[in-house]
Amino acid sequence: MTSLTESFKNVGVSRAYGEPIRLDGKELVPVALVSFGFGGGTEGGDPDAAGSGGGGGGFVFPLGVYTHDDGGRLTFRPNPLSLTACLVPLVCAVGFALRGALRARR
Known part of the structure; x- marks a missing residue:
């Protein structure tokens, strides 16, 4: 558990906003939705029980980039x-809500 904690200490803002990239003379900062989860358990709450285990996982969903527009303002460009x-x-x-409202109206 300690090794998992140490390896994911920096998960958060540093993972959601990537390192700036220069492309065609413009600086882009990638933005992503980052989520991680972990869990573990034992059989009957007994830590010495044979039925214990754990696991974890996560995902990174690219949302877009921050860049400067032609006027020099910082803007978000979605993916x-x-x-x-x-x-x-x-x-x-x-759609489901509208369908339900139309059926209720009849």
Whole structure:
């Protein structure tokens, strides 16, 4: 457990915002949604029991980049693929809600 704690000490803001990249004379700062989770357990709460274990996992979801626009202002440019992936559940939820409202109206 201690080794897991040490290896994931820096997970957070430093992982969500990547190192600045220069591309075509512009500086880009990548932004991502980062999530990690860990768990463990034992059989019946007994730490010496044969049925004990643990695990963990995580994901990194690229959201877009921060860059300067032509006027020099800092702007966020979303990743179109990620934006689409985030909007699909929202559009489905709105569709189901509208369908339920129309059925209730009948």
